[in-house]
Amino acid sequence: MGVATYIKDEKDAIKEVILQSGIKIKPVYTPEDLERIGFDYDKDLANPGEFPFTRAIHPMGFRSRNWTTRQYTGFGTPEETNERFKLMISHGQTGLNVAFDLPTQMGYDSDDPMAEGEVGRVGMAVDSLKDFEIAFKDIQLNRIGSGLTINAVASIMLAMYQAVAEKFGYKKEEISATPQNDILKEIVGRGAWIYPVEPAVRLIGDTIEYSMKELPRCNPVSVAGYHIRESGCTPAQEISYALMIAFAYIDNVVARGFKAEEFVGRFSFNLNIYGNLWETVAKFRAARKLWAKLLRERYDVQNKKALFLRGIFGGGGSGMTKQQPENNIMRGAYYALAAALSGAQTTALCSFDEAYTIPTERAALLSLRTFQILMDEIGLRDTVDPLAGSYFIETLTKEMEDKILEEMKKVEKAGGMVEAISSGYVQREVAKQAYEFEKNLQQGKVTKVGVNKYTEGVDMEVELHEHNEEWAQLQIDRLKDLKRTRDNKAVNESLKALEKTAKEKKNVMPYLVECCKCYATVGEMANVFRDVFGEYVEPSIF
Amino acid sequence: MGKRKIRVLLAKPGLDGHDRGAKVVAHAMREAGMEVIYTGLHQTVPSIVNQAIQEDVDVIGLSIMSGAHIPICKKLMGMIKERDIGNKLVIVGGVIPNKDIPVLQDRGVNGIFPGGVHFDEITTFIEENVAK
Numbered sequence: 001m002g003v004a005t006y007i008k009d010e011k012d013a014i015k016e017v018i019l020q021s022g023i024k025i026k027p028v029y030t031p032e033d034l035e036r037i038g039f040d041y042d043k044d045l046a047n048p049g050e051f052p053f054t055r056a057i058h059p060m061g062f063r064s065r066n067w068t069t070r071q072y073t074g075f076g077t078p079e080e081t082n083e084r085f086k087l088m089i090s091h092g093q094t095g096l097n098v099a100f101d102l103p104t105q106m107g108y109d110s111d112d113p114m115a116e117g118e119v120g121r122v123g124m125a126v127d128s129l130k131d132f133e134i135a136f137k138d139i140q141l142n143r144i145g146s147g148l149t150i151n152a153v154a155s156i157m158l159a160m161y162q163a164v165a166e167k168f169g170y171k172k173e174e175i176s177a178t179p180q181n182d183i184l185k186e187i188v189g190r191g192a193w194i195y196p197v198e199p200a201v202r203l204i205g206d207t208i209e210y211s212m213k214e215l216p217r218c219n220p221v222s223v224a225g226y227h228i229r230e231s232g233c234t235p236a237q238e239i240s241y242a243l244m245i246a247f248a249y250i251d252n253v254v255a256r257g258f259k260a261e262e263f264v265g266r267f268s269f270n271l272n273i274y275g276n277l278w279e280t281v282a283k284f285r286a287a288r289k290l291w292a293k294l295l296r297e298r299y300d301v302q303n304k305k306a307l308f309l310r311g312i313f314g315g316g317g318s319g320m321t322k323q324q325p326e327n328n329i330m331r332g333a334y335y336a337l338a339a340a341l342s343g344a345q346t347t348a349l350c351s352f353d354e355a356y357t358i359p360t361e362r363a364a365l366l367s368l369r370t371f372q373i374l375m376d377e378i379g380l381r382d383t384v385d386p387l388a389g390s391y392f393i394e395t396l397t398k399e400m401e402d403k404i405l406e407e408m409k410k411v412e413k414a415g416g417m418v419e420a421i422s423s424g425y426v427q428r429e430v431a432k433q434a435y436e437f438e439k440n441l442q443q444g445k446v447t448k449v450g451v452n453k454y455t456e457g458v459d460m461e462v463e464l465h466e467h468n469e470e471w472a473q474l475q476i477d478r479l480k481d482l483k484r485t486r487d488n489k490a491v492n493e494s495l496k497a498l499e500k501t502a503k504e505k506k507n508v509m510p511y512l513v514e515c516c517k518c519y520a521t522v523g524e525m526a527n528v529f530r531d532v533f534g535e536y537v538e539p540s541i542f
Numbered sequence: 543m544g545k546r547k548i549r550v551l552l553a554k555p556g557l558d559g560h561d562r563g564a565k566v567v568a569h570a571m572r573e574a575g576m577e578v579i580y581t582g583l584h585q586t587v588p589s590i591v592n593q594a595i596q597e598d599v600d601v602i603g604l605s606i607m608s609g610a611h612i613p614i615c616k617k618l619m620g621m622i623k624e625r626d627i628g629n630k631l632v633i634v635g636g637v638i639p640n641k642d643i644p645v646l647q648d649r650g651v652n653g654i655f656p657g658g659v660h661f662d663e664i665t666t667f668i669e670e671n672v673a674k
Contacts, residue, residue, distance in 0.1 A: 102557035102608060106584070114586070117613035118557055191559015191583045231562045322637075322657050355657060356639050357609055434562050435569045442660050451658060464639060467609060538582040542565035542572075 003446045004276045019279045020437075021236035023399045029391035037398040044289075044398065048384040052289040054397065056343045057308040061384030062375065066094075067339075068346040069371045070147055070312060071364050074099030074124040076471040077478075078135035081124040085139060087361065093368055096139070097147040097312075097348055099123030099358070100157075105192045107153045107526025110475040119472035122358055123149070126157075127479045127521045132164040141165045145176035147222065147312065152194040154181035155203045156525050159512035162215065167517075178219040178268055181207055184245045184417065185224045187536065188426050189231035194526065197422055199533035202505065205252035210509035212263045221249055222311065224270040228426075230318050232434025235275070235283045236400060240407035241426060242269060243291060244417035250299060260299035261306055269311030273335040273342075274319025281387060282396040284313060284342035286404060289397075313344035315367075320355045324450035325462045328352035329366060336370050340380040341387055347371060353462050360465045424539040431542050479521065486519040494518045495528055502532040548672055549599040553581040553590045555618070558608035563635060563657065567605070570661035576601075576668070587617045591625055599630065600672045606636040612645055619650045629673045633664070 004025075007016035017025040026033075046052065049059030058064060071088060073096065074081045085096055100123040103115035109127050110119045119125050124135060136146075141164075150157045158179045165175045183200040186193045193200065204221060211220040225242030233241065246267060250260050271287070273280050292307040301307055315335035320328045329352045339347045349367040351359035359367070374380045387393045414420035421427070440446045447453050494515040501511045515525050552568045554561055561583060568578045579597050581590065594602050602622075606614060611634060622628055633653035634646060643654050653667045 106557045108557075114557065117610040118608060121609050122558075186559065189562075191554075191561055192557075193559070230560075232566075356637065431565045431569070435566050438566045438570075438661075442662075540580050540582055542568040542578075542580055 003448060004279070005440065005446055019235075019276055021234045021279060021283075021400065021403050023279070023396065023403060025278070025396070029395055031391060033391050033395040037395055039394055039398070044394070045388060051304065051307065052292045053308065054285045054289040055385035055388055057288065057310065057345070059384075061343055062340075062381040063384065066375055066381065067344055067371070068095045068145070069093050069368055070095040070097040070346055070348045071351075071367055072097045072099050072149065072348055073364065075101075075122070075358055075465070076120040076124060076468060077474055078124055078126070078131040080120075080471070081135050082137055082139075084361070084364075085135070088364065088368065089139070089144065091365060091368055092372060095145045095147065095346065098135075098149060100148075100150050101125045102192070104522055105150055105152065107156075107194055107522060107530070109521050109523030110472065110479055112523055119475055121467055125471070125475045126160075127475065127523070128482055128519045129160055129163050129167070129516050130478065130482055130519065132160050133167065136164055136168070141168060141170050142174040145178065148177055148179040151180050151183050151186045151190075151192055152200065153522060153526050154179040155207050155509060156512055156516070156522055158207055158211075158215070158218065158220065159509060160516045162513055163516040172214055173216055175215065176217040176219075177215070178222050179207065180222045180224055180270065181220060182222060182224045182245065182270075184248060184421055185227050185241075187421055187538075188228050188241070188430060190227040193536050195529060195533040196536045197418060199529070200536070201248065201252055201418065203508070203529075204249050205256065206507045206509050208249065208253050208263055208266070209256060209258070209507055211266060212258070214509075219266050219268040219310075221246075222268045222270045223249070226270045226272040226314065226316065228430060229272040230316055231430045232437060233430045234433060235279055236403035237407050237429065237433070238272060239283060239287045239290070240404045240411065241417070242271065243287075243294065243404075244408060244411050246291075247294075247298065248417045254299070260295065261301045261303055264295060264299070264301055265303065265306035265308070267310075269309060271311060271313050272316040273313055273338050274316040274331075277334065277338050277341075278393065278396055279400070280338040281342050282393060282400040284344070285393075285397045286400040288343075290401060290404060310345050312346040312348060313339045313342055314347060315339070315349035317350040317354050320350050320352065321448060321451050322355040323455065324457070324460060325352055325355060326460050327450050328355070329370075332367060333370050333374075336374055337380075340374050343385060353464060356462065357465050357467075360463055362463070424541045427539070427541045482519060482521075490518045491515070491520045491524070495520055495524055498525065499528045499532060502529060548576045548601065548668060549597065550576050550578050550601040550603055550668070551581065551590070551594045551597055551599040552578055552603045552605065553585050553593070554583045554605055555585050555587060555590060555614045556606065556608055556610050557584060558606065558610075559583050560607040561605070563607070564605035567603070567635060567661070567664060571665060571668075574661070574665040576665070587614065587621055590618065591621045591627070594630060595625065595627060601631045601633065601668055604632075604634045604636075606634065606638075609637065611636060611638055612642060612649075615646055615649050615651055622650075631668065631672050633668070635659070635664070
């Protein structure tokens with residue numbers, strides 16, 4: 001996915017290249033192209049670390065700081081996950097990126113009938129603070145930051161992260177967590193939603209407001225264009241939708257009487273890499289520039305640091321193929337190269353076996369080594385934004401910027417992002433792109449090596465991560481034990497206080513921390529919200 | 543009288559929310575002239591079976607990406623037997639390792655389509671195997 005369309009003549013010479021975002025690439029670029037787009041170094045690029053940050057957010061880029069590597073990790077019970085965390089850290093990984101199983105992501109305890117067959121399968125099972133105590137044992141929470149890949153119940157997980165840190169003796173001011181916490185993209189693309197749009201967005205506003213006051217090193221939201229791209233949209237749409245979603249969250253907090261300047265510096269993004277290299281690099285450069293420019297225009301944000309587009313640029317799963325899976329190792333390396341050329345601050349790769357299941361230890365380590373080779377061996381730390389000044393890249397960056405703005409206008413016309421998602425406009429756009437791409441792939445209009453070209457040869461067999469059915473039982477037993485031994489009176493009181501706050505539409509975060517500390521379960525807390533907020537009803541669009 | 547269109551219930555069982563495949567296949571089936579009812583996400587097996595009966599479909603299609611295809615299909619096939627709707631064609635798509643294909647076949651799943659399969663393969667399979 002994500003490859004361009006090529007029109008060739010009968011001799012295989014390329015006549016036309018059309019990127020997925022709809023931009024045509026010329027065979028040759030010259031100074032005339034820069035003239036045509038009105039290129040101005042100070043206005044369009046500026047030095048790294050200077051507005052509009054097209055080149056980089058830090059003046060010294062990777063020279064001053066290597067990127068953070070954060071492979072998505074978690075499976076089975078918290079014990080297995082803790083072991084894998086420690087393994088990755090011992091091999092030089094510098095951050096965590098926690099994968100939760102689907103019941104946890106959907107606010108169900110491991111013993112809920114809805115959880116059957118899913119406990120510990122695609123991530124670790126978490127029912128209560130007890131599980132976090134095991135998962136983060138011996139991890140230095142004041143030094144290692146954790147991405148928490150969870151959305152509908154991100155508020156609960158952020159509260160639990162604070163609770164576990166405090167239990168271990170860290171101060172809440174020194175911990176760094178980045179819950180994904182982007183429910184609008186779940187509704188568009190990844191599907192792990194629970195509550196209706198309005199209260200779901202309010203919960204995100206609560207975490208932002210709370211972090212501002214209590215968790216100064218946490219990044220309460222990681223706006224994930226990544227998953228919308230995975231669902232099929234173009235790179236230009238990915239950035240346009242991500243920025244529009246970010247504005248929706250900003251608006252929620254601004255409506256509470258805060259200035260965007262006070263909190264937007266803690267926003268981060270999760271963006272996707274696969275497909276055409278040039279389109280990817282131009283996308284990230286345009287995204288950094290637009291985020292800074294639009295924050296100034298829309299919200300009058302002046303503080304330089306608050307204008308940084310920070311985040312994880314990660315190799316996307318959609319690029320990986322089930323056919324000839326070892327090819328994915330090479331694909332991953334090129335995606336990592338794209339991340340490096342784009343000035344990614346944090347990065348992760350889908351491992352080569354992920355078209356089958358979650359990665360084995362070996363596959364996860366190969367991904368980590370890919371990053372390390374780039375930075376420590378190949379020279380990607382040598383200079384900041386090495387592609388700057390290229391006639392081609394600068395022209396493409398400008399054209400990408402225009403495309404992104406064009407897509408944003410369409411969303412504005414559809415009533416803004418919240419409305420465009422509620423009405424299904426965005427979902428329809430994404431589904432349309434996904435179908436078109438799949439059709440083009442099947443008709444050979446776009447090429448995927450090993451899928452519709454160079455397909456001969458036997459499919460390689462890969463060793464796969466094995467799911468252990470016993471994990472679910474262990475997890476359920478532990479949950480039963482917990483419910484017997486905890487102070488149930490305190491649990492009930494804390495849940496009642498949570499319910500009251502949710503009904504009054506006040507900030508639920510302090511109450512969630514209290515519930516977590518009493519060992520209330522994820523399911524119990526999520527059900528309080530289910531009762532008060534109701535559940536989202538999905539429009540049927542394909 | 544025109545021939546009745548083939549009716550398909552395309553379902554996303556379990557908690558997995560990755561619906562790109564389901565939606566793309568739904569679209570392709572519609573293009574192929576079938577009537578497609580897409581359940582949306584987070585469906586339980588009993589609810590899928592009920593919808594299949596209510597909508598009087600010829601085909602039940604499941605899209606599963608989470609790895610839970612074996613327990614889900616086991617449950618579905620059991621319920622299909624229980625409700626005596628074995629005449630409906632059952633097909634499954636998604637992230638399905640090769641070694642699991644015979645396991646699913648043993649459970650009575652008619653067609654298994656792992657990621658990367660062409661639309662034509664799926665629609666032709668349905669047209670050829672649906673109860674006439």
